[in-house]
Amino acid sequence: MTKIIDGKAISQAIKDECRAQAAKYKEKGTEFTFAVIQVGSDPASTVYVKNKKKGCEYIGINSLSYELAEETSEDYLLKLIDELNANEKVTGILVQLPLPKHIDEDKVILAIDPDKDVDCFHPENVGNLSLGRDGFLPCTPAGIIELLKRSGIEIAGKECVIIGRSNIVGKPMALLLLRENATVTIAHSKTKNLAEVTQRADILIVAVGRPKMITAEYIKDGAVVIDVGIHRDENNKLCGDVDFSSAMPLCSAITPVPGGVGPMTIAMLLKNCLNARRK
Ligand code: NDP
Numbered sequence: 001m002t003k004i005i006d007g008k009a010i011s012q013a014i015k016d017e018c019r020a021q022a023a024k025y026k027e028k029g030t031e032f033t034f035a036v037i038q039v040g041s042d043p044a045s046t047v048y049v050k051n052k053k054k055g056c057e058y059i060g061i062n063s064l065s066y067e068l069a070e071e072t073s074e075d076y077l078l079k080l081i082d083e084l085n086a087n088e089k090v091t092g093i094l095v096q097l098p099l100p101k102h103i104d105e106d107k108v109i110l111a112i113d114p115d116k117d118v119d120c121f122h123p124e125n126v127g128n129l130s131l132g133r134d135g136f137l138p139c140t141p142a143g144i145i146e147l148l149k150r151s152g153i154e155i156a157g158k159e160c161v162i163i164g165r166s167n168i169v170g171k172p173m174a175l176l177l178l179r180e181n182a183t184v185t186i187a188h189s190k191t192k193n194l195a196e197v198t199q200r201a202d203i204l205i206v207a208v209g210r211p212k213m214i215t216a217e218y219i220k221d222g223a224v225v226i227d228v229g230i231h232r233d234e235n236n237k238l239c240g241d242v243d244f245s246s247a248m249p250l251c252s253a254i255t256p257v258p259g260g261v262g263p264m265t266i267a268m269l270l271k272n273c274l275n276a277r278r279k
Pocket of ligand 1: 261
């Protein structure tokens with residue numbers, strides 16, 4: 001029978017662990033303040049930012065929120081980041097992406113103090129990750145590792161195929177799976193015979209950004225399938241990159257959308273917020 005991996009329950013367990021940890025820190029007089037900056041009013045970003053603030057409240061982290069107008073200049077944003085970098089009370093800074101087109105995202109990511117970069121996007125943190133050093137972990141991929149481990153799914157020695165090579169999901173996912181001693185393949189839009197490649201996977205991680213693209217023909221019997229995608233289908237219902245009803249009967253375990261990877265990303269962000277001070 002296929003196991004449906006419950007990302008909501010697992011993320012709640014992580015948030016409860018963070019809450020207990022934050023309370024212990026507070027007893028010792030250590031507090032955390034997380035600053036989140038949103039430029040413009042993209043509805044999806046507004047929901048993400050709201051959920052991040054709610055998560056902070058739940059675990060007992062102070063949050064500062066900067067909701068800036070779409071026309072905000074790059075200079076203004078960079079100055080605000082400088083101020084937050086210099087503010088000793090602020091332990092974590094996150095700039096919600098995507099940014100409006102007139103702002104250079106790379107410049108903004110580089111401006112964040114790597115010690116406060118709880119999203120783990122700064123090149124210094126990405127470098128530490130690829131060298132296997134301690135530090136912040138990229139939230140979505142780290143959340144997927146937690147989902148697998150807490151569902152009792154062994155990673156070491158497994159054939160893992162990731163579809164997608166973005167800086168946010170695909171590439172850091174490969175690095176974390178390597179750390180766990182998996183054999184890793186990354187597929188992308190230029191990969192030939194994609195289904196042949198994905199059919200090799202004991203664990204298939206799908207971050208292709210195309211609604212319901214991955215159907216049964218891409219999946220080996222008994223594989224674990226992790227669906228990172230988030231979309232609205234033709235009926236305005238949330239769906240993933242995997243066609244759940246086609247894929248599910250073949251899988252030994254699968255994540256649903258919603259309620260799979262999504263809630264884990266925020267839980268891991270909160271975990272990074274608590275790790276900031278310890279760095
Ligand atoms: P990107 O669009 O940045 O990357 C998509 C990747 O898929 C690219 O590497 C691209 O290849 C590859 N690709 C596109 N089409 C094909 C194809 N036909 N065959 C094989 N590979 C293909 O997406 P992200 O990594 O940012 O996000 C992926 C999905 O995950 C999205 O749906 C996004 O909304 C979701 N997401 C969810 C999160 C969560 O918390 N649950 C967090 C982040 C993202 P190439 O590089 O060659 O162009």
